[in-house]
Amino acid sequence: MPDPIRVLVVDDHPVVRQGLRTFLDLQDDIEVVGEAEDSASCVAEARRTDPDVILLDLRMPGGDGIAALHDLRDLAGFSGRVLVITSFTEPAAVLPAVRAGAAGYVYKDIDPPALAAAIRAVHAGHVLLHPDVARLLAEAGPPPEATHLTAREREVLAEVARGRSNREIARALGLAEKTVKTHVSAILTKLGVQDRTQAALYAVRTGLD
Template identity: 40%
Template sequence: MTAPPGTLSQGTPAPVRIVLADDERMVRTALRMILDAEPGLEVVAEAATGAEAVSVVRAHRPDVVLMDVRMPEVDGIRATEQILGSMQDPPRVVVVTTFENDAYVYDALRVGAAGFLLKRAEPEELIAAVRLVARSDSLLYPAAVRGLAAAHARRSPAAPAWAARLTGREADVLRLIAQGLTNSEMSTRLGVGPATVKTHVAAVLAKTGARDRTQAVIAAYETGFITPG
């Protein structure tokens, strides 16, 4: 993920910089109108294909990318994979889709997308989703991620090696991440300070080899550490 939005002169927060990738111009226009009208959010570029999205993201280095999952030339899955695999400090990618329980969406999460957003989402949901992934302190739509994992996870028959390396508290934290709790909520639930929770989350990501919380949850489901239901 890119560094959290910084600050401008006199302490003014820098805006969350966004790239829109969708092959339908009307969709991009609608998203831009919603996002640019919101204080603290700024659309810096658009792309009409997956290949163009990769190029634009490398050039503009945004904080968040809204990526259509189905596009010509290179689809959103491969574009996400290329962006996250080729940049030193990649942005957070949110795939945008028409269908919630879609294998394409799950594949995008598997390769590194931070979450997904339905095209029929209300403007308030869109804005909240962008702000949430930019902060990176919670899981976007945890119930929906669990549903996707239940339907599409490619489960390994062997227990993951990293499971044995988790402490008991780290295992608890991973399960709470899968439930969608924020650091503050986990702090209350576990009776420890926010700094301690942050340390545990960092350890969970390191031991699971996950890029972010979404990847940790996907790993937990695919290895059977967490079972659907």
């Protein structure tokens, strides 16, 4: 059995945190390793528990989820992925979270099994965007490129946007895994982004996926 997905639950309502923990702890492949009630405690708990996935509410007192996303991006050594869980249903309301590095979002009325599936998908490297959010990102236009991507780098980026690992990309494109890693590093540098999630979002915005 692989190690369980380590999840940090962040919400300002204790009853919500308890409900999420109760359900997620029933999953054989998911383990809740901590809880937090606001932006500051989210970052502190992320530093302490080093979760694979953070389930993050957007609206919290003492610093909202967007502030937490920015702080997590600056947290040294943190490589976890963030899945926003929100009551906002307007796509424009979650755009700041996506731009700040969230790997995706779900609504609070989501069915519990679908939430577990979303956590697994985000952990596997997928970016979960509602089509309306992807459309709004596309309408905003692509971010500036430091240097134009090569044809091979565009192929690799398209695979990154599909949530594939370096090993899977190497197999799909007939490359050495080390070569794929080099391409990914070059892509991040050229696009001026910090991680694979942001690179995948660029691919969504420009239609590369």
